[in-house]
Amino acid sequence: MNDTVAAFDDWIRTDFIELNSELERRYRQQQDRANVVGVGDEVKAQLEAVGCEHTKLLLAQGNTDEGFEQAFDLLGNVGLYLAACRRHGLSDPDNDRTSPQAEASALAMHIAASIGVVPRFATAHLCTHNRAVNGHYKRFTNLAAEQCFIDYNSKGILAFKRAAEALLKVLSLGISHPISLNLFDAAKHALEEVYHSNDTLFTQLDPDDFFYGVRPYYKPHHVGSQVYRGANAGDFAGINVIDMLLGLCKANEPAYGRMLVEKFLYMMPQEQRILRDCMRQQSLMTEFLEVAPKQHHSRWYQQHLQAFLKLCQLHGEIANQHHQQLVQRYIVQPAAQMEQQHLQQLTASGPQLAGLLQSLTDLRDRRAGYQRDDIVTSYRELSLLRRTLGED
């Protein structure tokens, strides 16, 4: 890491966190916790100016080509700075035509274009690719709610990835291979871990502290003249690998396919490759359906199908938990109490809350295989497979 990059990284890990935390402390003291206007203006000015100095130097330095990891990490630092400016009202896509942080935007665009991702911080920067120094990883603030949120997002993402890796290995062995049963079992353990981790998050994270002090750093914001949506915990390939390999969601279904296309550049290049490869594969559900007429009496079929259907059930339960617990408690309920003037751009992707909830409901229904007339779900296929259980 060269000196300019190291100085910026050091600032992000120290003063940047202190300045954000100080602003959060002041916002919190108000009657209307969501207001940021006219609060801590001197602190905001310091945050913007120091960040600007760092990014100016880095921009002038140009491409130092220290490899992908360094470039991705630096992009994360610029991204955290831009997201903090948005959080404190130092940029606002409703009022600006372009980002007021011109140098940081130019730097973010230069790095992002060179490594093939969006020019803003992504989930990987805070969760899976956030190097700790002496036990401390990068964050916006020192709020306990933020650490809780990042820790449990990371745990959930890593466990989803383990489940996806196990399912990908079944592809090369085939569903009837004896070892595939072990792989189904590994995927089950990983999904159970996601469920328990989400449950712990639900009991430990304070709804108001999350809603007013953590979520606002994930708002959409300008980089240059374009607005980019906020990061969300779904910006990795594994969740969709599980969806598609289980056969619960299909890449050729328009709404689901659109979501995949939209998220590609929010993921690291290696994740993009995994997702692209997976989109070309036949699902394991299709494999079971193809062999069912001739094999449903076989011992292997009964055992392996039972394990497979358990995975489908767990994946649906996790989607339901995300929807009924996390989204309800940490977004929908506090939003209902928030003053009307702050309701715009509430979510990471920007669309109105009702629209976002509908697309999350559709995703949940696909994953749970519920019966729906207006979207494609695997209800019929799952019922068919369930009927072949116990027929040996």
Ligand code: HEM
């Ligand atoms: C997406 C809320 C934690 C997995 C979303 C979205 C919201 C949301 C509102 C839609 C993003 C948008 O605005 O476009 C929350 C809240 C959480 C939470 C309030 C906790 C306080 C988690 C955790 C996981 C997770 C721990 C597990 C890894 C996902 C996934 C998506 C997503 C996979 C992408 C959409 C999908 O494929 O389902 N979340 N989330 N979330 N979240 Fe969470």
